[in-house]
Amino acid sequence: MENTSVETEMLTVRNISAYYGNIQALDSVSIKILAGEIVSLLGANGAGKTTTLKVITGQLKTRRGEVRLSGRDITGEDPEKIANLGLTMIPEGRKIFPELSVRENLKIGYYTRRKKGSWQDKLPEVFEIFPVLEDRQEQSGGTLSGGEQQMLAIARGLMAEPRIMLLDEPSLGLAPMIVKKIFEIIKNINQEGTTILLVEQNANLALKLADRAYILETGRLVHSGPARELSQDEKVREAYLGSR
Amino acid sequence: MGRIIFIQNIIGGLETGSLYALAALGVVLIYRVSDVTNFAQGEMAMFSTFVTFTVWTYSRAAGYSYPYLIAFFSALIFSAVFGYLIERVFIRPTTESSLLGKMIVTFGLILIVNGSASAIFGTDSHYLQRAVGGTIIISNLVIRPHSFFVIFLALVIMGVLFYMIKYTMFGVAIRATAQDRETARLMGVNTIKVTAFTWIMATIMGAMAGLMIAPATNVSTGMMADVHLKSFIAAVLGGFTSFVGPVIGGLIIGVMDNLVGYYISTNWQTVIVYGILILILIFKPYGLFGTRPQKKV
Numbered sequence: 001m002e003n004t005s006v007e008t009e010m011l012t013v014r015n016i017s018a019y020y021g022n023i024q025a026l027d028s029v030s031i032k033i034l035a036g037e038i039v040s041l042l043g044a045n046g047a048g049k050t051t052t053l054k055v056i057t058g059q060l061k062t063r064r065g066e067v068r069l070s071g072r073d074i075t076g077e078d079p080e081k082i083a084n085l086g087l088t089m090i091p092e093g094r095k096i097f098p099e100l101s102v103r104e105n106l107k108i109g110y111y112t113r114r115k116k117g118s119w120q121d122k123l124p125e126v127f128e129i130f131p132v133l134e135d136r137q138e139q140s141g142g143t144l145s146g147g148e149q150q151m152l153a154i155a156r157g158l159m160a161e162p163r164i165m166l167l168d169e170p171s172l173g174l175a176p177m178i179v180k181k182i183f184e185i186i187k188n189i190n191q192e193g194t195t196i197l198l199v200e201q202n203a204n205l206a207l208k209l210a211d212r213a214y215i216l217e218t219g220r221l222v223h224s225g226p227a228r229e230l231s232q233d234e235k236v237r238e239a240y241l242g243s244r
Numbered sequence: 245m246g247r248i249i250f251i252q253n254i255i256g257g258l259e260t261g262s263l264y265a266l267a268a269l270g271v272v273l274i275y276r277v278s279d280v281t282n283f284a285q286g287e288m289a290m291f292s293t294f295v296t297f298t299v300w301t302y303s304r305a306a307g308y309s310y311p312y313l314i315a316f317f318s319a320l321i322f323s324a325v326f327g328y329l330i331e332r333v334f335i336r337p338t339t340e341s342s343l344l345g346k347m348i349v350t351f352g353l354i355l356i357v358n359g360s361a362s363a364i365f366g367t368d369s370h371y372l373q374r375a376v377g378g379t380i381i382i383s384n385l386v387i388r389p390h391s392f393f394v395i396f397l398a399l400v401i402m403g404v405l406f407y408m409i410k411y412t413m414f415g416v417a418i419r420a421t422a423q424d425r426e427t428a429r430l431m432g433v434n435t436i437k438v439t440a441f442t443w444i445m446a447t448i449m450g451a452m453a454g455l456m457i458a459p460a461t462n463v464s465t466g467m468m469a470d471v472h473l474k475s476f477i478a479a480v481l482g483g484f485t486s487f488v489g490p491v492i493g494g495l496i497i498g499v500m501d502n503l504v505g506y507y508i509s510t511n512w513q514t515v516i517v518y519g520i521l522i523l524i525l526i527f528k529p530y531g532l533f534g535t536r537p538q539k540k541v
Contacts, residue, residue, distance in 0.1 A: 057430060078429070080433055091430065110413075111416075112431070
């Protein structure tokens with residue numbers, strides 16, 4: 001039996017600062033995510049949410065601070081190397097490969113595991129979660145609707161059997177019904193054992209789903225805590241939940 | 245008689261056309277994966293052919309049993325290493341440059357490779373044997389087995405490449421890199437390795453084109469001018485965004501060149517052929533098989 005009372009750190013971000021040219025986008029941001037948690041990173045446009053993710057995935061270099069994945073220092077590593085360590089990013093705007101078929105998009109999702117097994121064996125599992133993708137297997141990714149593309153992006157990420165999945169604004173531009181469905185799927189993925197870091201502008205939804213949350217404002221962390229407490233906090237409600 | 249000449253023209257056209265196709269495919273492969281238009285492809289092929297020729301000459305002088313076979317395999321090995329080195333030394337450091345900058349790098353490569361070839365191998369023109377000698381005569385139809393060897397070789401190389409790109413995991417990684425390099429990296433694809441691979445593959449294809457055209461042009465520093473130019477035209481005609489297009493484009497140009505040259509006029513051959521090509525491009529601006537590029541916004 002695993003001792004669940006021991007908290008194992010999945011991802012630790014300590015004091016990272018990032019710049020675009022000379023403009024500082026992040027100022028000493030620290031985030032901790034425990035194995036099995038859903039943590040949400042909230043904030044308005046330009047607060048630094050995507051930038052934080054990009055530092056974690058290695059797409060952007062930090063000038064200070066460090067990023068650790070299961071205790072291992074991954075600061076400044078290349079994105080492909082970090083992906084190979086079991087961290088999968090579902091980028092903002094889905095970023096599926098439009099000219100690859102749905103099947104091929106899923107195949108490339110399995111790239112980091114290609115030496116450990118067969119991607120075809122993994123497909124049924126993903127199709128069970130996203131039946132719509134099974135019907136559209138041979139279609140090119142670019143012909144899918146926005147919601148389907150988001151599902152494909154998450155499915156592609158699942159193919160890698162990640163330990164931790166980072167999602168950047170999965171609700172963006174989608175109809176409320178679809179968003180609800182996608183959030184349910186994220187919850188299920190988490191219950192199957194994948195740790196989740198969810199970046200959202202839709203704070204209402206994200207706080208309902210997450211265990212804990214961090215709130216960014218112009219590159220700085222301004223609030224953090226259990227999601228339930230934050231959703232009842234007066235200041236947070238006023239600024240992010242649109243109620244007074 | 246008329247039919248025999250027609251068949252001969254078609255076979256000859258397919259022979260040179262498949263070399264245009266090979267070279268064009270090399271250019272397109274690199275272009276799609278790394279946005280670099282390799283204007284030095286022809287010169288690199290020329291250099292590889294010179295190396296092959298040198299190996300062939302030495303092997304013959306040394307009295308080895310199969311000098312051409314030795315030369316052929318050294319061409320494969322040398323061009324693979326050569327392609328890797330060019331990518332590593334000249335291309336990789338300029339990954340972040342503008343498209344124009346990258347283009348200028350390959351223009352510089354033309355001068356570097358051509359200058360080195362003249363300095364190392366001299367500016368003389370040399371005879372290189374055909375892969376398969378002799379001729380076959382079937383009731384007035386004169387066929388060189390070499391023609392079939394060339395077509396066969398091109399088909400094999402292209403077949404292997406197409407199979408790989410279409411069906412293997414690495415092939416999907418190549419196409420993913422071509423569409424969106426940053427996201428491909430997020431999938432765990434080592435895009436540097438993918439880029440290096442395309443340069444190796446393209447350089448091998450160029451070297452094979454050089455080796456196969458050499459019996460007709462002789463080995464000299466200017467030997468690839470025609471093949472190189474026509475391979476670019478083949479790529480444009482077939483479409484830079486497609487892998488199949490450049491192959492069809494190459495074959496069309498090879499066959500059209502021959503037919504127009506024989507049946508209409510050798511003097512007007514070039515004008516007529518490229519006049520037709522321009523007409524095609526007016527109606528199909530992205531090439532016969534190309535689509536409006538939708539990557540890299």
